[in-house]
Amino acid sequence: MNSIVVNGLRFHYPAQTEPTLDIGQLEIARGERVFLYGPSGSGKSTLLSVLAGIHRPQSGTVAIEDTDITALTARQRDHFRAHHIGYIFQQFNLLPYLDCIHNVALACEFSNVRRQRLQQRNISPEDEAARLLNQLGISHEMHSRRASELSVGQQQRVAAARALIGSPELIIADEPTSALDADSRLSFLKLLFAECERAGSTLLFVSHDAELASQFDRSLSLSALNQSAEA
Numbered sequence: 192m193n194s195i196v197v198n199g200l201r202f203h204y205p206a207q208t209e210p211t212l213d214i215g216q217l218e219i220a221r222g223e224r225v226f227l228y229g230p231s232g233s234g235k236s237t238l239l240s241v242l243a244g245i246h247r248p249q250s251g252t253v254a255i256e257d258t259d260i261t262a263l264t265a266r267q268r269d270h271f272r273a274h275h276i277g278y279i280f281q282q283f284n285l286l287p288y289l290d291c292i293h294n295v296a297l298a299c300e301f302s303n304v305r306r307q308r309l310q311q312r313n314i315s316p317e318d319e320a321a322r323l324l325n326q327l328g329i330s331h332e333m334h335s336r337r338a339s340e341l342s343v344g345q346q347q348r349v350a351a352a353r354a355l356i357g358s359p360e361l362i363i364a365d366e367p368t369s370a371l372d373a374d375s376r377l378s379f380l381k382l383l384f385a386e387c388e389r390a391g392s393t394l395l396f397v398s399h400d401a402e403l404a405s406q407f408d409r410s411l412s413l414s415a416l417n418q419s420a421e422a
């Protein structure tokens with residue numbers, strides 16, 4: 192079973208004439224942990240946002256967990272993402288005035304699917320948020336701190352907990368370790384792997400840190416995948 196299947200994908204931003212992405216085929220198996228790398232500006236974040244349904248390609252199909260998201264409206268893609276995809280953004284996108292627990296639990300407000308998965312385990316979003324934060328090294332004393340009062344590395348961990356809550360099938364991580372030192376990077380990765388394995392989630396992880404690649408099931412070069420002239 193595949194988590195991601197891409198066929199004949201072409202995507203360009205409105206002002207561009209050449210496509211940023213031109214990818215013949217890409218398959219990522221369910222539960223696989225994949226490391227995606229490529230030079231700055233080659234289109235890694237763009238590919239992640241197309242896979243998450245934030246941008247819709249001009250041609251080709253993108254199936255996530257057997258749903259062709261290119262056939263969905265923007266609103267349907269937003270719902271699909273909220274239910275099935277945990278996205279750790281490069282800029283985290285935390286709400287600065289909310290504390291850590293409520294930033295994480297918020298993902299369940301937007302998705303009854305994620306809420307129901309926790310209900311089945313008899314656990315509240317707040318309790319699961321606290322468990323994930325502890326797992327990712329945000330100690331109990333910090334849980335009630337606002338996101339605006341956290342270091343960048345701490346914000347990255349909160350953003351990871353928010354992506355993981357409610358066990359979405361696919362976790363997409365855009366350079367989630369860039370603000371961490373080498374030791375913290377490896378321990379963060381181990382915790383992320385453990386949580387993905389616990390939930391049976393597929394992990395697609397972008398990083399410039401080539402040293403992390405050996406930890407993954409597979410490494411993908413965007414330049415090798417992408418037939419676009421700019422890649």
Ligand SMILES: Nc1ncnc2c1ncn2[C@@H]1O[C@H](COP(=O)(O)OP(=O)(O)OP(=O)(O)O)[C@@H](O)[C@H]1O
Nearest residue numbers: 204205206211229230231232233234235236237238
């Ligand atoms: N919203 C946008 N509108 C127009 N062009 C964009 C937009 N976002 C990105 N681009 C362009 O698309 C190309 C790919 O950008 P993207 O951010 O996907 O690269 P990247 O590989 O993730 O880079 P980095 O490693 O520096 O984060 C770049 O040439 C960039 O300038």
